[in-house]
Amino acid sequence: MTEGTGEIVTFDNVGLRYGTEPEVLRDLCFTLHPGLFYFLTGASGAGKTSLLKLLYLAQRPSRGAIRMFGKDTITLPREQLPAFRRKLGVVFQDFRLVEHLSAFDNVALPLRVAGVREADLAKPVADMLEWVGLAQRMDAVPATMSGGEQQRVAIARAVIGRPDLLIADEPTGNVDPDMALKLLQLFERLNRLGTTVIVATHDIHLLRQVPDSLIMRLQKGQLLDPTGALRFPPRPAPRPAQREGEA
Amino acid sequence: MSRAQLIDRSLVRDLVPFKGRRAARLVPRNPASGPMPWVIAIMIALTVMAAAAGLALGNLADRARTDLSGALTVQIVEANAKTRAALAKRAAEILVADPAVASLRVIPREELAEMLAPWIGSGNDEGEAVPIPALIDVQLANVADTAEIARLNALLLDEIPQARVDAQSDWLRPVYDALASLQYLALALIALLAFTSAGAVWLAARSSFNNHRKTVEIVHLLGGTDRQIAQVFQRSITIDALLGGAIGLILGVLAIGVIGSQFAAIDSGMVAGGNLRQLDWLVLAAIPLAGVLLAMLTARITVMSALKRML
Numbered sequence: 134m135t136e137g138t139g140e141i142v143t144f145d146n147v148g149l150r151y152g153t154e155p156e157v158l159r160d161l162c163f164t165l166h167p168g169l170f171y172f173l174t175g176a177s178g179a180g181k182t183s184l185l186k187l188l189y190l191a192q193r194p195s196r197g198a199i200r201m202f203g204k205d206t207i208t209l210p211r212e213q214l215p216a217f218r219r220k221l222g223v224v225f226q227d228f229r230l231v232e233h234l235s236a237f238d239n240v241a242l243p244l245r246v247a248g249v250r251e252a253d254l255a256k257p258v259a260d261m262l263e264w265v266g267l268a269q270r271m272d273a274v275p276a277t278m279s280g281g282e283q284q285r286v287a288i289a290r291a292v293i294g295r296p297d298l299l300i301a302d303e304p305t306g307n308v309d310p311d312m313a314l315k316l317l318q319l320f321e322r323l324n325r326l327g328t329t330v331i332v333a334t335h336d337i338h339l340l341r342q343v344p345d346s347l348i349m350r351l352q353k354g355q356l357l358d359p360t361g362a363l364r365f366p367p368r369p370a371p372r373p374a375q376r377e378g379e380a
Numbered sequence: 381m382s383r384a385q386l387i388d389r390s391l392v393r394d395l396v397p398f399k400g401r402r403a404a405r406l407v408p409r410n411p412a413s414g415p416m417p418w419v420i421a422i423m424i425a426l427t428v429m430a431a432a433a434g435l436a437l438g439n440l441a442d443r444a445r446t447d448l449s450g451a452l453t454v455q456i457v458e459a460n461a462k463t464r465a466a467l468a469k470r471a472a473e474i475l476v477a478d479p480a481v482a483s484l485r486v487i488p489r490e491e492l493a494e495m496l497a498p499w500i501g502s503g504n505d506e507g508e509a510v511p512i513p514a515l516i517d518v519q520l521a522n523v524a525d526t527a528e529i530a531r532l533n534a535l536l537l538d539e540i541p542q543a544r545v546d547a548q549s550d551w552l553r554p555v556y557d558a559l560a561s562l563q564y565l566a567l568a569l570i571a572l573l574a575f576t577s578a579g580a581v582w583l584a585a586r587s588s589f590n591n592h593r594k595t596v597e598i599v600h601l602l603g604g605t606d607r608q609i610a611q612v613f614q615r616s617i618t619i620d621a622l623l624g625g626a627i628g629l630i631l632g633v634l635a636i637g638v639i640g641s642q643f644a645a646i647d648s649g650m651v652a653g654g655n656l657r658q659l660d661w662l663v664l665a666a667i668p669l670a671g672v673l674l675a676m677l678t679a680r681i682t683v684m685s686a687l688k689r690m691l
Contacts, residue, residue, distance in 0.1 A: 189601060190601075190691065191601060191691060192691065193691060211606075211688070211691075212605075212606075214691070215600075215603045215604060215605045216603070217603075218600075218601060218602065218603040219602075219603030221603075223601060223602075229594075229597075229598050229601075230598075231406065231595050231598055232594075232595075234406075242598075242599070242602055243602045243603065246599060246602050246603050246604045246608065247603060290602075
């Protein structure tokens with residue numbers, strides 16, 4: 134993993150509340166550096182998805198400041214948001230595939246939106262689908278796919294444009310351990326190419342698969358560590374289950 | 381060139397090529413399956429008919445105005461028939477000598493009696509119970525404006541105090557006013573139809589947007605711009621509007637044809653003046669195009685304003 138300098142995302146005293154409800158995120162201060170791999174952990178309801186929403190610009194914070202790619206995203210004009218979003222790859226917890234589009238068209242969507250010609254996108258999309266093991270399911274629509282298959286399509290769609298920042302919300306929740314490992318390897322490979330990756334998960338085993346990753350622990354809307362991210366402790370001796378998963 | 385480079389290039393150039401058929405697939409539609417094309421067809425047909433009526437009335441009024449613009453009527457109001465005939469002859473002589481007069485005709489007594497027969501009955505001969513003024517139909521070389529009428533009136537009054545000069549167009553002023561009112565009515569009807577059509581498109585666009593909100597959110601989060609998303613809906617509405625416009629134009633023209641043939645059967649000079657000209661047909665043909673533009677614009681404004689409420 135290449136350690137980056139500078140910062141790709143900075144949260145400064147960020148809080149988020151929905152309507153008049155109490156804050157779901159409080160006093161968040163952290164920095165994501167380019168080229169690093171982050172895990173965001175926390176129990177259900179800790180605010181992981183809300184934090185990711187702020188990161189993929191689906192939500193504005195109630196207070197505080199967020200800087201992404203050197204710009205203040207809160208004061209950023211709406212018209213400039215699409216250009217920012219094209220730098221992001223997002224794997225949603227609920228996949229968010231376009232129901233009436235095939236797997237191929239769903240994966241091709243970010244490239245088409247970004248203006249890549251049909252002739253230039255056919256091969257990368259086919260390769261990506263092959264990589265996630267869906268070469269035979271290119272023409273299938275989400276309704277005919279299993280949860281795991283849909284998740285793989287969602288991941289392929291998120292990484293196809295080789296984003297600067299990959300945001301994944303429980304990306305391995307619906308796949309078997311082998312596929313989970315394979316997908317994590319794909320994230321790592323992207324990370325090695327320079328993409329900053331942040332994966333929200335509560336799967337402790339997943340954390341152990343990426344050496345040198347950083348961990349952000351969220352509890353009741355607050356980060357447990359003042360600096361935001363902690364280096365994961367040295368990898369313990371692999372357990373039989375993990376060896377099986379890695380094989 | 382790598383994928384990342386391709387994307388960067390497109391971003392730098394601010395290209396928005398995500399349109400056309402591949403973008404349209406985001407909002408699946410089955411042409412003519414919904415009510416939209418039929419609503420637009422009815423609106424366009426009604427607009428074409430209202431516009432045709434307005435144009436025909438305009439032509440009718442123009443034709444009448446042109447025909448009567450230089451026409452005057454000179455009345456000799458004299459009870460004694462012999463004196464009246466002599467004065468009429470003298471008045472004709474004075475008018476013929478005037479350079480402003482292009483032609484004139486003293487209306488024969490029999491012709492006048494025939495014209496008035498429905499009101500005063502026939503057999504109203506010399507020694508009549510109801511004296512009828514002598515009439516001279518005068519055609520001027522130029523327009524019969526107020527100054528010209530006053531001059532000719534003064535010219536005649538010097539010798540014939542019983543003479544009265546009137547512009548023929550004055551007799552038709554109430555008819556012109558009625559025609560103008562009908563034209564305004566047609567215009568108001570067109571405006572109302574355009575407003576209703578825009579309302580229908582607004583409802584359709586909003587409904588379609590709400591039905592595909594999930595897809596819109598996905599495209600938005602993948603970096604799709606408002607313009608790209610609006611174009612997808614705009615295209616869908618445009619296809620409906622084109623289809624509806626074509627059907628509406630055909631229906632409207634058929635209705636004009638049927639009504640036109642009914643009026644042609646009346647065989648009246650005034651009605652014939654209400655025929656549609658070549659330019660009028662072009663105006664009618666442009667109505668569906670204006671409808672399509674209105675639909676596109678309405679759809680765009682509706683979707684863009686809905687998108688503005690999203691982050």
